[in-house]
Amino acid sequence: METPVQITYRTASIEDIPAILIVRNSVLENRLSDPNSITHEDCAHFMKNRGKTWVAEFANQIVGFAMIDTIDDRVWALFILPQYEKLGIGKQLHHMMLDWFFGLDKESVWLGTTPNTRAEGFYRKLGWQYSGKYGNDEIKFRMSRNDWDLNK
Numbered sequence: 001m002e003t004p005v006q007i008t009y010r011t012a013s014i015e016d017i018p019a020i021l022i023v024r025n026s027v028l029e030n031r032l033s034d035p036n037s038i039t040h041e042d043c044a045h046f047m048k049n050r051g052k053t054w055v056a057e058f059a060n061q062i063v064g065f066a067m068i069d070t071i072d073d074r075v076w077a078l079f080i081l082p083q084y085e086k087l088g089i090g091k092q093l094h095h096m097m098l099d100w101f102f103g104l105d106k107e108s109v110w111l112g113t114t115p116n117t118r119a120e121g122f123y124r125k126l127g128w129q130y131s132g133k134y135g136n137d138e139i140k141f142r143m144s145r146n147d148w149d150l151n152k
Contacts, residue, residue, distance in 0.1 A: 007057065007063070007089060008057045008058075009055070009057075009093065012053035014047060016062060019055075019061070020062060021043065023065055024038060029118060029119060050069045050071050050072075051067060051071070053067045064079060064080035066096070068098075068109065070104065073108065073109050073110065074110050074111060075097070075110070080093075098148055108144045108145065110131065111123065112135065112138040112139065113139060114137065115138070123141050127148070128141035
């Protein structure tokens with residue numbers, strides 16, 4: 001499916017955090033075992049001190065977001081409301097995020113995700129390379145600047 005024309009993308013602000021948390025807690029895969037484990041304060045600290053966040057909006061509602069950490073060189077989050085999946089929103093946010101990140105002269109970025117999920121397939125399709133296990137129940141992927149230039 002193609003992304004509806006009405007989707008807009010922008011840098012997130014602190015005021016967007018309540019809507020970002022709604023999106024994060026609505027996902028069907030990669031659910032948080034404790035939805036309160038990521039707080040408003042965690043997001044605000046991240047946005048002010050660790051990286052950058054983008055949101056996708058439809059009809060003045062945030063329907064997706066992406067966060068990247070420039071201290072740990074890690075994708076912290078990329079989530080879409082379930083009813084807006086498969087419209088290209090995740091791919092657009094992903095590309096905006098990595099274009100910005102690699103524009104900072106960074107060499108590589110990593111992320112962790114749950115194995116055998118749509119997210120794993122999404123990242124593999126976009127050229128992410130498996131680089132081992134992460135924690136007790138996730139897998140780790142890495143994207144180099146060179147791989148990004150070849151895959152985008």
